[in-house]
């Protein structure tokens with residue numbers, strides 16, 4: 122692998138820096154420049170070029186506009202294998218259906234998945250093909266997943282830089298939706314409950330559900346799994362956990378009282 126700069130310097134490293142855009146055997150240098158611009162607009166920085174036909178080239182620099190820094194730090198490789206080396210998730214893009222069925226996702230779901238992995242420090246590659254022939258079947262079979270932009274079925278092939286723009290935008294949206302979620306809780310008036318608080322609550326909930334015979338020992342365990350999933354989704358704060366635990370304590374108090382009363386009068390428990 123030959124490169125102009127193997128480790129581009131970043132002012133601040135984000136999950137998007139774990140995502141590389143790989144262009145295979147691009148013929149028009151203008152497209153490479155347009156890709157760099159599309160990427161920088163969406164906060165992506167890692168550009169890998171596999172055997173570009175004309176590169177470096179003035180037209181690439183011209184079309185990149187103010188994204189020339191991405192061209193300067195682009196990594197030029199001799200093979201796709203070099204470009205995806207060290208990547209834990211490799212996504213192949215395709216303008217049309219292929220003969221070999223492969224896990225195929227739409228851009229939104231695929232880029233959400235890619236972003237999550239990048240956030241977990243996995244290296245992710247999104248691979249784009251030649252302007253005239255796309256990626257070969259062999260190249261596509263080096264990918265874990267395929268993504269297809271659901272364009273007009275009668276005219277589904279986008280210009281490569283436009284295809285990079287669509288997928289980079291979805292990555293950017295995945296990043297922003299994560300930030301919005303955490304910002305919502307950052308503005309919260311009470312601290313978000315920790316995993317231990319939630320665990321104690323769920324143990325208490327299970328105990329109470331047994332006390333009121335809602336959870337029967339012989340019943341399938343799925344109930345607690347579903348309730349766990351529900352509470353894990355909601356991101357309770359500490360006060361909400363306290364309120365919910367208060368309700369459980371009170372429920373247990375009254376159940377115990379009712380049971381004692383039933384015992385006194387010889388009746389069945391609840």
Ligand code: SAH
Pocket residue numbers: 214215216217248249250251252253254255256268269270271272277278279280281284
């Ligand atoms: N004639 C080629 C099209 C290549 S377009 C073919 O039939 O495969 C150049 C590249 O842009 C493709 O290899 C792919 O990386 C990307 N691309 C274009 N349209 C796309 C689409 N609808 N979905 C996903 N990627 C697309």
